[in-house]
Amino acid sequence: MLFVFVMAGVLWGIGHLMKAPVQARLYMLGLLYIAVLGVQIALPEGAPLREATGGSPALWLLLGAFVLLALGYRAVLTRLRGRAEAQEAMREAAAPAVPKGPFTDEELERYARHITLPEIGGGGQRALKEAKVLVVGAGGLGSPALLYLAAAGVGRIGVIDADVVSLSNLQRQVIHTDAGQEMPKVFSAQQAIAALNPRIDVRPYNRMLTPEIAAELFADYDLILDGTDAFATRAMVNAAAVAAGRPVLAGAISAWEGQVTLYDPAGGAPCMACIFPEAPAPGLAATCAETGVIGALPGVVGSMMALEAVKEVTGAGQGLRGRMLIYDALHGEAREIRLKRRADCAVCGGD
Numbered sequence: 526m527l528f529v530f531v532m533a534g535v536l537w538g539i540g541h542l543m544k545a546p547v548q549a550r551l552y553m554l555g556l557l558y559i560a561v562l563g564v565q566i567a568l569p570e571g572a573p574l575r576e577a578t579g580g581s582p583a584l585w586l587l588l589g590a591f592v593l594l595a596l597g598y599r600a601v602l603t604r605l606r607g608r609a610e611a612q613e614a615m616r617e618a619a620a621p622a623v624p625k626g627p628f629t630d631e632e633l634e635r636y637a638r639h640i641t642l643p644e645i646g647g648g649g650q651r652a653l654k655e656a657k658v659l660v661v662g663a664g665g666l667g668s669p670a671l672l673y674l675a676a677a678g679v680g681r682i683g684v685i686d687a688d689v690v691s692l693s694n695l696q697r698q699v700i701h702t703d704a705g706q707e708m709p710k711v712f713s714a715q716q717a718i719a720a721l722n723p724r725i726d727v728r729p730y731n732r733m734l735t736p737e738i739a740a741e742l743f744a745d746y747d748l749i750l751d752g753t754d755a756f757a758t759r760a761m762v763n764a765a766a767v768a769a770g771r772p773v774l775a776g777a778i779s780a781w782e783g784q785v786t787l788y789d790p791a792g793g794a795p796c797m798a799c800i801f802p803e804a805p806a807p808g809l810a811a812t813c814a815e816t817g818v819i820g821a822l823p824g825v826v827g828s829m830m831a832l833e834a835v836k837e838v839t840g841a842g843q844g845l846r847g848r849m850l851i852y853d854a855l856h857g858e859a860r861e862i863r864l865k866r867r868a869d870c871a872v873c874g875g876d
C-alpha cells in the first residue's frame with residue numbers, strides 16, 4: 526500500500542514540476558486510484574501485484590468513499606459562498622447611491638459641518654433638502670443669500686429678476702462676474718449656483734414680478750426672501766405673500782445701514798404693511814442708485830437673510846418674527862426694534 530502512496534506522491538511532484546494545474550494532477554491521482562482498485566478486483570488473492578498494492582479492495586473503497594465525501598462537502602460550501610456573494614452584489618447594485626438614510630456619501634461630507642450642529646443635525650439637513658425657497662431680486666442682497674442657500678443645501682431655489690448684469694453691480698453683487706455683464710441676472714446666478722452646488726434645483730424666472738404671477742409663484746415655495754429695493758415691489762411681494770400664507774424674510778439696505786426681519790402674519794408676526802402702511806414721500810426713500818451703498822453691507826444683510834432662512838426651515842433657534850435687526854455699518858453697531866401687528870392693517874388685518 527505504501528508503494529501506491531509513494532507513486533501518488535511522485536505523480537503529484539512531477540505535476541508540480543511541470544506546472545500542471547491542480548485539477549489535472551487530481552485527475553492523475555484519480556486514474557491511479559482506479560488502476561489500483563482494478564488490480565485489487567481483477568487479480569486473484571495472493572497475486573504479487575495485488576499484495577504490493579494493499580492486498581484487499583475494502584481499504585481502497587473506504588479511502589475512495591472518504592475522499593468523495595470530502596470533495597462533496599467542499600463543493601457544497603463553494604456553492605453556498607457563491608450564492609451569498611451574488612446576493613450581496615445584487616443588494617449593492619440595487620442601492621448604489623444612498624447607503625445611509627436619505628443622504629449620499631457625498632452629501633454627508635458636503636454638509637458635515639451642519640449635521641454636526643445639534644440645532645441642525647440630520648433632520649435639519651433633510652428639511653433643507655426638501656425646502657423650496659424663492660428669492661426675489663438677484664442683486665446685492667440676493668447675491669449672498671442665493672449663494673449661502675445653495676451652499677446650505679436648500680433643495681429648490683427660485684430666483685426672479687428682470688435685470689441684466691451691469692458693471693456698476695459688481696461692486697457688491699458678488700454672485701455675478703465681470704464676464705457675465707449683459708447676461709440676465711437670473712441666468713448668471715444660476716450658473717454660479719450650479720458651480721457651487723450642482724445638486725440644487727434652480728428655477729430662474731427672467732421677468733418682472735407682477736401681482737398676476739406672484740400669487741401662483743409664491744404658492745410653489747415655502748418661504749420668500751425679498752431683497753428688492755423699490756417700495757412698490759416690496760408692497761407687492763408683501764400682499765402676495767400674505768394672500769398665499771407664506772412668510773417673507775425681508776432685507777433692506779441704504780448707504781451704511783441695513784435691516785432684516787421676518788414678516789409672517791400667519792405666524793403672529795406683522796406684515797410689511799403693518800409697519801410701513803404707506804409709500805414714503807418721494808425723496809425720502811431713495812434707492813441705492815441714488816444714495817450709494819457700501820459694498821460689503823449687502824453681504825452682511827443678505828447673509829443674515831440666508832441664515833434666518835436656514836433657521837426658519839430647520840426650526841433652529843429664535844427667528845425674527847416681530848423683531849427687526851438694524852445694523853449700522855458706519856458706527857459698527859447693531860440694535861433691535863420690536864414690531865407689532867396692526868389690527869387695522871389694510872393687507873393682513875381684519876381678524
Ligand SMILES: [Zn+2]
Binds near residue numbers: 867870873
Ligand atoms: Zn399687516
